[in-house]
Amino acid sequence: MIEKLFPEESKVYEVLLITRSNMTPVGITRIGKFLYFKIFQGKSFDDLKKDNSVVIQIIDDPEILVALAFNFPISLKLEKCEKLELNRVAGYPWVEGHADCKVISVKDSLGESLARKCKVSPIYVGITQKTPRPISRADNYLIELGVIGSRALYALKKNLPIGTRLFKEVEKLYWEYRRLGGKSKIAEEIYNLCKNYL
Numbered sequence: 634m635i636e637k638l639f640p641e642e643s644k645v646y647e648v649l650l651i652t653r654s655n656m657t658p659v660g661i662t663r664i665g666k667f668l669y670f671k672i673f674q675g676k677s678f679d680d681l682k683k684d685n686s687v688v689i690q691i692i693d694d695p696e697i698l699v700a701l702a703f704n705f706p707i708s709l710k711l712e713k714c715e716k717l718e719l720n721r722v723a724g725y726p727w728v729e730g731h732a733d734c735k736v737i738s739v740k741d742s743l744g745e746s747l748a749r750k751c752k753v754s755p756i757y758v759g760i761t762q763k764t765p766r767p768i769s770r771a772d773n774y775l776i777e778l779g780v781i782g783s784r785a786l787y788a789l790k791k792n793l794p795i796g797t798r799l800f801k802e803v804e805k806l807y808w809e810y811r812r813l814g815g816k817s818k819i820a821e822e823i824y825n826l827c828k829n830y831l
């Protein structure tokens with residue numbers, strides 16, 4: 634069943650990670666029957682120390698993923714899980730599982746930071762019927778804007794030299810998004826948030 638949800642091994646899929654007190658997008662991969670993700674310090678990182686219960690949801694609406702990454706207010710209909718004491722977003726397929734995590738140190742262009750590297754053993758897979766959203770290049774740009782925007786904000790707040798280069802990327806992604814018909818306020822907010830730190 635898990636192979637149906639994540640058909641290609643080792644490909645990174647952008648999904649929603651739900652822990653005891655937080656929801657945030659993460660990139661996951663599937664290898665065999667297990668799912669893998671890496672989460673940097675924050676609320677989900679802290680949650681996973683106390684409780685290894687996780688829900689992974691396939692959400693094909695980038696606005697939901699990106700809004701949750703930036704903690705922008707968004708109203709979501711929640712429902713109870715089948716096996717875990719966690720809520721999930723109604724209407725989207727989900728995987729309930731236990732995450733086995735270890736703390737690692739990650740070195741990248743933003744410096745050195747701690748992360749939890751987690752392997753999820755699924756205990757329940759829930760399938761929903763939903764009309765698929767058509768593919769939109771604007772949506773792809775919004776996802777990229779979310780990813781690069783969160784890196785740019787981090788760098789700009791810490792005054793790292795890479796901050797200005799990341800902002801230029803944010804600017805390009807934002808205008809491409811608009812050019813392709815994207816109208817979400819979320820995109821504008823990310824762009825303005827970054828701009829305010831310049």
Ligand SMILES: Cc1cc2nc3c(=O)[nH]c(=O)nc-3n(C[C@H](O)[C@H](O)[C@H](O)COP(=O)(O)O)c2cc1C
Nearest residue numbers: 647657658659660671672673675676677702779780
């Ligand atoms: C599409 C998308 C994918 C993301 N993937 C990850 C990820 O795999 N790991 C991670 O630590 N942060 C990822 N982020 C950034 C987190 O959402 C962001 O750092 C968030 O603030 C996590 O902090 P929190 O746990 O306190 O909510 C992603 C953001 C977006 C928009």
